[in-house]
Amino acid sequence: MNISLLDILDALPVGCIVLDPHRRVRTLNAAMESLLGYARDEVAGLPCRHVLRSRRCIQNCPHASDGAPSPGGRTDCLSRHRRIIPINLTPVRLTTDQGAVYLDIVEDLSPIHSLEARLNQTATEDSLVGRSPAMERILRLVPMVAGHSAPILITGETGTGKELIAKAIHANSPRADKPFVGVNSGSLPPDLLGSTLFGHVKGAFTGA
Numbered sequence: 001m002n003i004s005l006l007d008i009l010d011a012l013p014v015g016c017i018v019l020d021p022h023r024r025v026r027t028l029n030a031a032m033e034s035l036l037g038y039a040r041d042e043v044a045g046l047p048c049r050h051v052l053r054s055r056r057c058i059q060n061c062p063h064a065s066d067g068a069p070s071p072g073g074r075t076d077c078l079s080r081h082r083r084i085i086p087i088n089l090t091p092v093r094l095t096t097d098q099g100a101v102y103l104d105i106v107e108d109l110s111p112i113h114s115l116e117a118r119l120n121q122t123a124t125e126d127s128l129v130g131r132s133p134a135m136e137r138i139l140r141l142v143p144m145v146a147g148h149s150a151p152i153l154i155t156g157e158t159g160t161g162k163e164l165i166a167k168a169i170h171a172n173s174p175r176a177d178k179p180f181v182g183v184n185s186g187s188l189p190p191d192l193l194g195s196t197l198f199g200h201v202k203g204a205f206t207g208a
Helices: 005-010 030-036 055-059 110-121 133-146 162-171 190-198
Strands: 017-018 025-028 075-080 082-095 101-109
Touching: 005 017, 005 030, 025 030, 030 101, 055 075, 082 110, 082 190, 110 133, 133 162
Parallel strands: none
Antiparallel strands: 017 025, 017 101, 075 082, 082 101
């Protein structure tokens, strides 16, 4: 099997920047090229701070010390076209025969910020609120499943916001211009619930 490191990095859905011991760019993967707008060949050899142009690079470079890199987290970067992109930055330090190699893993948070903005536009006191890792994982899934027509099962305790998640999926789906119809299944008897969800044969259903 003859697979190069760049082939592996290009297959990843997140951006990656490989740096030399002097924190100069060795290469970018395909996702990072798309995110920043730079081709890997034109930025090779440049200081990372001139390519990623992240707020983190200016305030506290995670690779500034000789030891393990400082923890990553949310920040932003500036693309070639001067678009500010919210990102999650994870710095990694690798030791090779030639010395230290640094790797910055960059996750584009723009879809999450866009969804949060949509939810905030219709926010009420009963709206879904939360920034926990579990909630962020759910928010990442919303735009991914919204484009599919398969049924989606949303589970959770009473009051955790299942209907709000359903509305968010509907708002991001191709049916967003159609009405959202919510049904309180707990208040319906079994026969009526079955006909509401799955339909009924004409003339074979009566309701009180």
